[in-house]
Amino acid sequence: MVPAVPPSDAGSPPPEDRDPAGFELTDEYDMPAEVDATFRTLRRAAFGYFALFVVVVAAVPGLTLALDWWSQGRLVGGMSPSFVMAAFGLYVFFFVLAVAAATLANAVEDRMLGGPERDHPEQRGDAP
Amino acid sequence: MITASIIGLAALLLVVLGIALVLQPRGASTLDFYLAGRRVGVVTNACAICGDYFSAASFLGVAAAVYVSGLDGVWYATGFAAGFIPVLLFVAAPLRRFGEFSIPDFLGRRLTSDRVRLTAVCVVQLIILSYLVPQAVGSGITWELLVGHGMAGLSPYATGVAVSTAAITALVALGGMRGTTWTQAVQFLVLLCAFIWLTVAAIGSGFHYPEAVDRLNEQPLTNPTATEEGQWHLETERDRIDGEDPATFGEPGARYGSLGQFALIITLIMGTAGLPHIMNRYFTSPTGLAARMTTVWVLGLASLFYALAVLLGTAARSLIPDAAAEHAWMEELTVGGVLKVPEHALLVLGRVYGGEIGLGFIASGALIAVMSTIAGLLLASAASWGHDVYERHINPHASQRQAVWAGRGAVVLVAVLSAAVAVGLRPDSLTALLPSIVATMVTWAFALAGSALTPVFILTIWWRRTTAPAAIAGMITGAVTAITMFALGTVYGDAGLSEMLLTPTIVAAPLSAVVTVVVSRFTTTPAELDRLWLKLHGTAADRHTLRLARLTITGVTGRSKEEP
Incomplete structure (x- = not known):
């Protein structure tokens, strides 16, 4: 069992959240093991999303070299698939990716850190 | 002289200074001066980041790059917007949670090293200067076209540089981050309104986006070139991917070869996470969660903005030849219906659709873009000199008042230096060499940031083993590699492999990361x-x-x- 780090060592509250005597105005803290597990989960997810992002962005100019249709075909009116992706498609992709990544990261942090029982120790029957 | 435009500009400057005076920090606190008390909401901060980020390169430069080189210019828009994906995935939330004042401060604290902090200060100042100069150039170009004459014996170009720099220096020195945040948020909304108005006006006049691209593809892409005797003529761009065939608007190859396209995109994507004025804004969020969600909003707003910029660059290419035949005032600006200075594209569209008032509106937008970015850069510079150097090293016992005044002094010095460099540059002498001088110069700043700071930044956040000596080695390696490649690129031109020299992040960033990892293996982590x-x-x-x-x-x- 990894011991909980007292709030003063958790290092989380910024300096402006301390009272004039230097004590932190919070009872929130994180467990090192939980933070480490969360960090690893987030790192895996972030690099996964980044790999997808790089592949899609590189594919837009890259397909020009492999497929004539990509830059010479006509998809919307007079626009080639390459132009459509560069002018509209990539922006939609960026936004969808951002929403998905942020939603996942928020959910991971919400579930793995700061569980409700720690917000209210009395609910677990702990001594005050 | 265009009276309506000048009155509009004067009113704009007065409003900006008024906001700075009203919102100036009441107490002499560095937290308030540099970080607006860390109480900036998600949407406000997203708008302020957009105002900070959408510089002259975005407002004038992206449309200009599309105008002059078609699809190859679109990569600027793609790269500028895509840069926020790495920020979202790797930087925003942890950076805010660590909660310092600036990038050097963050690196110095995380690696518990003053030498890291000072090395980062040097890199940050180089990036800020590289970014400030093209903004000042953009303001000079705009003033030249809008007002057309100088003041106090200065040329129109130099007057534009001096007026915009002086106005925004006053805003930043008085208003600090709080005043700057609100003016940047409002400034972004004005920029977006300008784009939306131009788009509606263009479509209302019969512009059909897909048909325009199709029509432009039917003929070779041509651009004006000046001879040594000062005579202008149209020259066909050759396709750098398919050899000597003529390039066309809607296909890649007008400006970059295969390698150059990848190198440009990677340079812009990696650069955003290392831009000090943008990263500093994340310290103003109240929480890490707010910083993350702010980035999602920024991505949405940036996507809309850059999609419109690409559309307007295409509209300018399609509509200006016909307009040049109808309007006598365009004669001196164009050669065979094509603009001599591509940065004039949106300004000309504004005058075509809205007369003097339309030109004044777009020109005001251009100056707003310049000023909001200059404001962010000056604040980042002030935080770096005032907080990271003065407070940490020169006078560790400085009072809050002294530290704030040190920041204000740094603002003035950096502003004067960047204006002097911008006045020394003549944009029309470089236009023939580069696709869009403003966008290209900003790309250099992105390259330096993406090569020297971003790899070290990401490793410091996501790899526990990163050490202080490794971070210093990584930053120096990235910066020296990027600067050396620039220098070689200017000598050896921009064809073939040398395309990479002018957008060096594709080489310098991996090198910086490798050096950081290797040195970390042989040194110790913070206690x-x-x-x-x-x-x-x-x-x-x-x-x-x-x-x-x-x-x-x-x-x-x-x-x-x-x-x-």
């Missing part, structure tokens, strides 16, 4: 790594802030959120 890691990746401070906010709401309304 209090566990405590630093909790601060960086824990959410206790976020929960604490949210709890306080809930308690405040409960106290004000008398009801808790959970109550019906």
